[in-house]
Amino acid sequence: MRVAVWVCHIIYTLNTGMRIGEILKLKWERIDLQQGYITVTRTKSGKDRKIPLNETVTKVLKNRERDGIYVFHADGKPYESVKKAFYAAQRRAGIKHCRFHDLRHHFATKLVLAGVSLPVVKELLGHSSIVTTMRYAHPTPEAKKEAVRLLEGGEMSNDRHYMDTSPLIAEIQSFISSSI
Numbered sequence: 483m484r485v486a487v488w489v490c491h492i493i494y495t496l497n498t499g500m501r502i503g504e505i506l507k508l509k510w511e512r513i514d515l516q517q518g519y520i521t522v523t524r525t526k527s528g529k530d531r532k533i534p535l536n537e538t539v540t541k542v543l544k545n546r547e548r549d550g551i552y553v554f555h556a557d558g559k560p561y562e563s564v565k566k567a568f569y570a571a572q573r574r575a576g577i578k579h580c581r582f583h584d585l586r587h588h589f590a591t592k593l594v595l596a597g598v599s600l601p602v603v604k605e606l607l608g609h610s611s612i613v614t615t616m617r618y619a620h621p622t623p624e625a626k627k628e629a630v631r632l633l634e635g636g637e638m639s640n641d642r643h644y645m646d647t648s649p650l651i652a653e654i655q656s657f658i659s660s661s662i
Contacts, residue, residue, distance in 0.1 A: 487554055490542055490546070490554065491505050491506075491564050491582075492585060493538060493539065493542055494539060494542070495582070495585040495586060495589065497538050497539045497589070498520065498535075498539060499533070499586055499590065499603075499606050499607045500520075500533065500586075501525075501526065501583075501586065501608075502564060502582050504522050504525065505553075506554060506562070506563075506564070507552065507560050508520070508522075508552065508554065509551050509552055509553070510548055510550075510552075513553070515535070515543065518534055518540065519533060519534050519535055520532070520533045520535060520539075521533075522608065525608050526608065527609065527610045529608070531605065531606075531608045533606060564582065565582070568582050587620065589606075590603050590607060590615065590619045591620045591621075591622075593606070593619070594619040594621070595621075595622065595625050600612055600619065603618070603619060
């Protein structure tokens with residue numbers, strides 16, 4: 483397998499969250515560059531899903547030669563695996579303990595850290611349960627620090643609260659200010 487092909491697989495996974503099997507069996511007829519999405523069929527969950535294309539994937543797709551039914555193929559047949567090329571590249575890069583599937587976890591984590599809701603991430607990944615999606619999105623220590631930092635300084639508006647706690651919060655803040 484040429485280096486360019488497995489690099490494309492990595493780019494696709496990092497930017498679409500697609501499973502490696504979905505990428506390997508991706509057909510040109512499932513790509514709509516005009517509308518900007520890929521339709522993934524025969525998924526693990528059994529449900530088709532549409533994945534929006536970002537600029538990175540669109541550029542990669544536009545640069546691929548349309549010389550067969552499948553986007554990635556050897557002599558017209560889809561590649562069966564990228565393991566050898568992926569692990570060889572990993573060794574050359576000095577990266578340890580990384581599976582190709584970890585790229586899907588990275589996709590989910592980056593989306594959640596960017597503020598994308600779990601239901602949206604769930605749909606993009608094609609999970610049938612949000613519980614599964616939660617196993618993919620790994621909060622970083624920095625994200626946790628940022629989350630609790632938002633509670634300070636009025637960055638979270640009071641109209642988001644279930645109950646109107648504004649008077650109580652104002653009183654507590656006044657007490658804290660006078661005590662320091």
